[in-house]
Amino acid sequence: MPSISTKGRNMPPSPIRKLVPFAEAAKKRGVHVIHLNIGQPDIATPEVALDAMHKLDRKVIEYSHSAGFESYRKGLAEYYAQHGITVTHEEIIVTTGGSEALLFGMMACFEPGDEIIIPEPYYANYNSFAMAAGVKVVPVRCSISDGFALPPIAAFEALITPRTKGILICNPGNPTGYLYSRKELETLRDIVKAHDLYLFADEVYREFCYDGATPVSAMTLEGIEQNTILVDSVSKRYSMCGARVGAFITHNKELLGAVLKFAQARLSPPTFGQIASEAALRTPQSYFHAVIDEYKQRRDILVDGLNTIPGVTCPKPKGAFYCVAELPIDDSDAFCQWLLESFSHEGHTVMMAPATGFYADPATGRKQVRLAYVLEQEQLRLAVSCLRLALEQYPGTVRKPVQAASASR
Amino acid sequence: MPSISTKGRNMPPSPIRKLVPFAEAAKKRGVHVIHLNIGQPDIATPEVALDAMHKLDRKVIEYSHSAGFESYRKGLAEYYAQHGITVTHEEIIVTTGGSEALLFGMMACFEPGDEIIIPEPYYANYNSFAMAAGVKVVPVRCSISDGFALPPIAAFEALITPRTKGILICNPGNPTGYLYSRKELETLRDIVKAHDLYLFADEVYREFCYDGATPVSAMTLEGIEQNTILVDSVSKRYSMCGARVGAFITHNKELLGAVLKFAQARLSPPTFGQIASEAALRTPQSYFHAVIDEYKQRRDILVDGLNTIPGVTCPKPKGAFYCVAELPIDDSDAFCQWLLESFSHEGHTVMMAPATGFYADPATGRKQVRLAYVLEQEQLRLAVSCLRLALEQYPGTVRKPVQAASASR
Numbered sequence: 126m127p128s129i130s131t132k133g134r135n136m137p138p139s140p141i142r143k144l145v146p147f148a149e150a151a152k153k154r155g156v157h158v159i160h161l162n163i164g165q166p167d168i169a170t171p172e173v174a175l176d177a178m179h180k181l182d183r184k185v186i187e188y189s190h191s192a193g194f195e196s197y198r199k200g201l202a203e204y205y206a207q208h209g210i211t212v213t214h215e216e217i218i219v220t221t222g223g224s225e226a227l228l229f230g231m232m233a234c235f236e237p238g239d240e241i242i243i244p245e246p247y248y249a250n251y252n253s254f255a256m257a258a259g260v261k262v263v264p265v266r267c268s269i270s271d272g273f274a275l276p277p278i279a280a281f282e283a284l285i286t287p288r289t290k291g292i293l294i295c296n297p298g299n300p301t302g303y304l305y306s307r308k309e310l311e312t313l314r315d316i317v318k319a320h321d322l323y324l325f326a327d328e329v330y331r332e333f334c335y336d337g338a339t340p341v342s343a344m345t346l347e348g349i350e351q352n353t354i355l356v357d358s359v360s361k362r363y364s365m366c367g368a369r370v371g372a373f374i375t376h377n378k379e380l381l382g383a384v385l386k387f388a389q390a391r392l393s394p395p396t397f398g399q400i401a402s403e404a405a406l407r408t409p410q411s412y413f414h415a416v417i418d419e420y421k422q423r424r425d426i427l428v429d430g431l432n433t434i435p436g437v438t439c440p441k442p443k444g445a446f447y448c449v450a451e452l453p454i455d456d457s458d459a460f461c462q463w464l465l466e467s468f469s470h471e472g473h474t475v476m477m478a479p480a481t482g483f484y485a486d487p488a489t490g491r492k493q494v495r496l497a498y499v500l501e502q503e504q505l506r507l508a509v510s511c512l513r514l515a516l517e518q519y520p521g522t523v524r525k526p527v528q529a530a531s532a533s534r
Numbered sequence: 535m536p537s538i539s540t541k542g543r544n545m546p547p548s549p550i551r552k553l554v555p556f557a558e559a560a561k562k563r564g565v566h567v568i569h570l571n572i573g574q575p576d577i578a579t580p581e582v583a584l585d586a587m588h589k590l591d592r593k594v595i596e597y598s599h600s601a602g603f604e605s606y607r608k609g610l611a612e613y614y615a616q617h618g619i620t621v622t623h624e625e626i627i628v629t630t631g632g633s634e635a636l637l638f639g640m641m642a643c644f645e646p647g648d649e650i651i652i653p654e655p656y657y658a659n660y661n662s663f664a665m666a667a668g669v670k671v672v673p674v675r676c677s678i679s680d681g682f683a684l685p686p687i688a689a690f691e692a693l694i695t696p697r698t699k700g701i702l703i704c705n706p707g708n709p710t711g712y713l714y715s716r717k718e719l720e721t722l723r724d725i726v727k728a729h730d731l732y733l734f735a736d737e738v739y740r741e742f743c744y745d746g747a748t749p750v751s752a753m754t755l756e757g758i759e760q761n762t763i764l765v766d767s768v769s770k771r772y773s774m775c776g777a778r779v780g781a782f783i784t785h786n787k788e789l790l791g792a793v794l795k796f797a798q799a800r801l802s803p804p805t806f807g808q809i810a811s812e813a814a815l816r817t818p819q820s821y822f823h824a825v826i827d828e829y830k831q832r833r834d835i836l837v838d839g840l841n842t843i844p845g846v847t848c849p850k851p852k853g854a855f856y857c858v859a860e861l862p863i864d865d866s867d868a869f870c871q872w873l874l875e876s877f878s879h880e881g882h883t884v885m886m887a888p889a890t891g892f893y894a895d896p897a898t899g900r901k902q903v904r905l906a907y908v909l910e911q912e913q914l915r916l917a918v919s920c921l922r923l924a925l926e927q928y929p930g931t932v933r934k935p936v937q938a939a940s941a942s943r
Contacts, residue, residue, distance in 0.1 A: 126730070126760040126761070126786065126788075127643065127699065127700075127730050127731060127732050127760075127761060129642060129643070129788055129789060129792045130641065130642055130643055130644055130645050130648075130792075131645060132641055132642070133641065133642035133643070133789075133792035133793075133795075133796075134792065136642075136792065136795040136796060136799070137795065138795050138798060139600070139795070139798035139799065142600060142798050163597075165596055165597055166594070167594060168594065169593045169594055170592075170593065170594055170595045174595075175590065175592075175593075175595075178587045178588075178590045178806065179587075179588055179589075179590060180588075181584065181587045181588060183579075183584075184578045184579065184584075185575070185576060185577065185578055185579055185773055185774075186579045186583075186584075186773070186774040186775065186776040186777055186810070187574055187775055187776050188572075188574055188775045188776050189776060191548070191551060221630050221778065221800070221804070222800060222801065224799065224800040224801060225800065228800075232539065232541055232542065232666060233538060233539055233541070233542035233545075234536065234538070234539055234542065235539055236539050236540060237646065237668070239539075250798075250799045250800075250801075253795070253796070253798075253799030254799060257641060257796070257799070259646070259668075290536065291536075321535070321536050322536060323536050351535040351536075352535070352536060364594055364595070365594075365595040366595065366596055366597045366801070366802070366805075367595040367596050367597050367598060367802060367804065367805025367806070368595055368804065368805065368806065369630065369778075369802070369803070369804040369805070377535065379535075379538055380538060380542075383538045383539075383542035383543065383545065384542075386542075386545040386546065386547050386548070386662070387542075387545060387662070387666070389547060389548035389551050389659075389662075390545070390548065390633065390659045390662030390663060390666070391630070391631060391633040391634065391637075391659075392631065392633060392659075392775070393775070393776060393778070394778070395630070395776065395777065395778040395804040395806065395807055396775075396776025396777065396778070397587065397776070397777065397804065397806030397807055397810065398804055398806055398807075401595070401806065
């Protein structure tokens, strides 16, 4: 039997999805699993997008241009203009989700062995795209004690080597929900400019900011126009994760040309998803007002609830729909698995993503979990109740003597 | 400005799409371009698939399982059983087109620097996926003189080195339309077995076989069950190229596990496309009978027509909907560009894919072009008329003294 490649062996399983078999087993036992592990909102997709499918009048579902429908790209350029981002449709390559934009971008920008600095904890799948491109992720540590703010410039400078070729940020952040200020972004701009790095800015949660906060796009940073790459997606904006439509955006024409060749190889982004995404550009503002208000309430219920549990710390984020909580436990992988295998409260349990997958060194995330507040408020209240009780019962809770929990991994 | 990666620079532009700007310019001049360059059929997508979109009753367009909807995978397993291919739904990973199946498969199977043997001419984008995975393509030459049959086993043996890790075939073939016999496939099986290679079989044109020929799947070859990978796609089968739904299929559980990690990183294949593809499984056989009959007539019109042009050779293929023709020209890139820039016949011209992009060494394909017979019969007759006249007028036709055509590249 021929062997699996090094990449194939080393590619990390998704920390968001690796516990799925345990969740499936729990469901088979009749336990209701509250899914806070994945950023799959229950929010309805805008009617205009679904209507575009209902009224689809094409006879042949053809490939689109490799960069996406021109009409959709022109619509996107207008959408960005409304958000203070100036781009032309020729600076946009429509991708199969933000995932593909990251993969193509890393392959077009970096040599195998190049290093990319990412504030951690970071979206776990960045590891996967980096591994596919042969790029080394160099984490710069953010601390839960200051809500995962950007580390000082000196922390970045200390990590820069001759192989450093880029910085990747997610703003608002997955998994922390942290929203970078303009000042923080200008710090990043200065580092990017000083070392002529690429700046990848994953801004797919742009719409979801709370408490009057407004997001600042990396595309508005002056002096690094040829260095900045905006990664975007319709997945969260329109609660349309399954459309698999994203975008790779830059003013750098040479880079656009290189990424287009990767895009040509896979022929086109999804046609159905593009039709729905183009229609979704007409989503009324009232939709976003309602959704943002709902997420804010969910955040408050979940985060405030978590902070009432003894030993739990959870900063209140200003964006996205995730939070990272520190728990009084021995091991988040073991705890999350135990919740699915050995715990239930009135027939319910909670599924979370162990934060071990969100740090370059899994050990750093051993006491943390990521929770996505993508479910109804009642579910979130129930989740908090479950967690409160679970932490009382879990054998690996640190107030009690540590038992065989770590051996059960 | 930071630099583009070596991969980004070396990634080949699509030979199928690289002339698009010249086609767009021709259209702006009012010339009607007959698109034989790309396998984008004008055949209607099955009603059942479009109806599934019209009747879509989901409120949220969610991610699917990273391996695709279980119900769709079960339906696919039944479809394969009807085609003599025995697989379970757990041996199927739904991908974003056949393209992604090839990319993930190459990354999971091969180390950078490994070699993969591909009978040439071959689908140009194999170069791109190989480059993305860092794999070296080693071509084994097929000859137009015997209709692009599989070369003898000795030709393969001569190319095998310690770095050879796989063989990739397309059957029925793009660009040649060649359909491998069971005997030819057993020859391949013997090489694969003797050297413990992976065998990638791209069988996306399975339905399109003519003159009573039936396709033989690599999945039916005995003794290499752990080596064989079936790459599939709904793009051509249901004339639904834009759905971007394919499949990675193997009995090799370790490999499935590795590919699933790549699949998890990109979260899920397109949900809309999967819904349409699952519905398309109910496409009536009468649809395929009509489509195959239509393609056969188109093939006969195009191939028979081409062979009446002085100096043109075109084997009549038994499968897919492409043919490769040898033309009495200096340079197929120059000729195809000239057709768009400098030629028209009663307001029409023809766009073809220069075969230079379908050979590892472009020089080998300098006198050949690929034509896709994906348009109505009248268009194909018109295309033959255009080509007959064009070859009389083109300055680089070899019956005439070669002029400055090559300089115009």
